[in-house]
Amino acid sequence: MSGEPGYAKPRPTVTHEDRDFWAAARQHRFVLPECRACGHVWFPPYACCPSCLSFDRGWTEASGRGTVWGFTIMRQPYIGSFEPELPYNVVLVELEEGPMVYSNLIGIDNADIACGLPVEAVFEDATDEITLIKFRPV
Amino acid sequence: MSDREFAGQTAIVGIGGSDFARLYRTPDPDRTGEALATEAISEAIADAGLEKSQIDGLIAGGLAHYEPVAYRTGLTDVRFVADYPQAGRMCATALMHAATAVHHGLADYVVLFNSVVFRTQGTKFGAQPQGLLYDTIYGMASPGAQYSMGFTRYQAEYGGTEEQLGAIPVAIRSHARMTPGAIMTGEMTIDDYLAARYIAQPLRLFDYCLVNDGAVAYVVTTAERARDLARPPVLIAGTAGRANFREWYVDLGFWYEACQSMKADLFDPLGATADDIDCLQVYDNFSVSVLWGLEGFGFAPKGQGLEWVQDGRIALGGELPVNTSGGMLSESYLQGWNQHAEAVRQLRGQAGQRQIPDCDWSLYWCLSALPGASLLCRDGVL
Numbered sequence: 001m002s003g004e005p006g007y008a009k010p011r012p013t014v015t016h017e018d019r020d021f022w023a024a025a026r027q028h029r030f031v032l033p034e035c036r037a038c039g040h041v042w043f044p045p046y047a048c049c050p051s052c053l054s055f056d057r058g059w060t061e062a063s064g065r066g067t068v069w070g071f072t073i074m075r076q077p078y079i080g081s082f083e084p085e086l087p088y089n090v091v092l093v094e095l096e097e098g099p100m101v102y103s104n105l106i107g108i109d110n111a112d113i114a115c116g117l118p119v120e121a122v123f124e125d126a127t128d129e130i131t132l133i134k135f136r137p138v
Numbered sequence: 139m140s141d142r143e144f145a146g147q148t149a150i151v152g153i154g155g156s157d158f159a160r161l162y163r164t165p166d167p168d169r170t171g172e173a174l175a176t177e178a179i180s181e182a183i184a185d186a187g188l189e190k191s192q193i194d195g196l197i198a199g200g201l202a203h204y205e206p207v208a209y210r211t212g213l214t215d216v217r218f219v220a221d222y223p224q225a226g227r228m229c230a231t232a233l234m235h236a237a238t239a240v241h242h243g244l245a246d247y248v249v250l251f252n253s254v255v256f257r258t259q260g261t262k263f264g265a266q267p268q269g270l271l272y273d274t275i276y277g278m279a280s281p282g283a284q285y286s287m288g289f290t291r292y293q294a295e296y297g298g299t300e301e302q303l304g305a306i307p308v309a310i311r312s313h314a315r316m317t318p319g320a321i322m323t324g325e326m327t328i329d330d331y332l333a334a335r336y337i338a339q340p341l342r343l344f345d346y347c348l349v350n351d352g353a354v355a356y357v358v359t360t361a362e363r364a365r366d367l368a369r370p371p372v373l374i375a376g377t378a379g380r381a382n383f384r385e386w387y388v389d390l391g392f393w394y395e396a397c398q399s400m401k402a403d404l405f406d407p408l409g410a411t412a413d414d415i416d417c418l419q420v421y422d423n424f425s426v427s428v429l430w431g432l433e434g435f436g437f438a439p440k441g442q443g444l445e446w447v448q449d450g451r452i453a454l455g456g457e458l459p460v461n462t463s464g465g466m467l468s469e470s471y472l473q474g475w476n477q478h479a480e481a482v483r484q485l486r487g488q489a490g491q492r493q494i495p496d497c498d499w500s501l502y503w504c505l506s507a508l509p510g511a512s513l514l515c516r517d518g519v520l
Contacts, residue, residue, distance in 0.1 A: 009275065009277070010265070010274045010275050011275060012272055012275055044271050044272070044385065069287075069291060069390070070288060070290045070294075070388070071287060071290050072278075072287045072290065072338045072339065072340075072341075073336070073338070073339035073340075074277055074278075074279070074338055074339075075335070075336040075337060075338065075339055076337050076338070078262075078265055078277075078279035078280055078283075079264070079265050079274065079277055079279050082277040085277070087339070088277055090273070090276050090277055090278040090287070092386055100271075100385070100386050101271070101272075102271055102272060102273040102276050102278050102386070103276055104276050104277070114294065115290060115291050115294035115295075116294065132275060132276070134276075
């Protein structure tokens, strides 16, 4: 998948806290912050471990596997750039490693989405800098 | 605070509010957030039978700046001031702090208000400023979409239909039809509910609260002082809170643990049970918030709330009336404040054709990132 030149949708505001996360995604790697002091894995990638408050943050490769916790089918144009895709799905995925992530499910009809569905991460290049992590049924 | 010593030591003694329906139909640019707050405060002080000079505490909610309200009401030399961000979750917190302040003598009479001009400002509860959980980049927008996601999960775990969920907005609408000043007073059947458009499927238009302008104010003082005032005191039996900060907003257990914690804080010191409660005046930002709270506080068996709300059980005349003035789904989105005003009316016996016979206890909850709850009662029942 290649990035559209005029990608109109919202993009992440990359900060010091998540720069490494997005850089990894650009290389089609899904990484999660991991505390070098206590081993806790968390998401989103805050700079400090929410479990032990250590700032000694490393990264671990996520399996990319998870299950759909819940989903919704967006039916109204809250975000103009998403309007052409209505109705589209948004899912909350529970990763195998524990953290929850929002995403879209691709490769499935909205009517077939179900809670508990096993899914795996796929990488969708949105712009030259940003690659989104989406999911598809396993 | 919810210990036995504190229970019933403080009271709501005055209430005031806006004519929500008129404001909704005929927006008035002169009635700014400050003007609406001033009207509500004036009414609440008069309702209590107090002189304005007796008010020595001010708690503000909903406005970007509280000081303009102090100028307009002449509450310029009060001893106790607090200000809360615009957020429904702060409703029980504001009451908690008002009660604590008068109980400990930080002030004798605190006036507290929430004033919002969502409709005039064109407020959209859509795409939020982007958080680190990156929801917006995937098209996730609006609190309703979050609750909708929770409802798909709830249905997967416990079953239940969208039609069953519709019993909640339908019952609450029937109450608004009896409420002077309520915004949505047209008859609504379950067929009307099901015929309405999806917003974030599976939630439909009538699962969502209104977006409107208005203000509500109360006066809080000690129970001792309350007994010398114009109205029957409505005692604050307890307030409770338990943060539930989740980046994905909807609690994975539908707020069950937070509700159980708040229930224990409120009920245990009094030896109260769910059976004691005569009505619920709760935060119905979305229909599902009512469902999950009913289970969390133990009114409905866990996972059976949708069956439980059928057949008029939560309507006036039923076993446990919910949001007897129409709540935020149909009366007014004053973020929990109009629910407390209705609780006061019910406990004073001033609710007109909506009056619940022998109404002694009313419970409030708000399920959000910062859940809060309050328990109010008539004087003499504690």
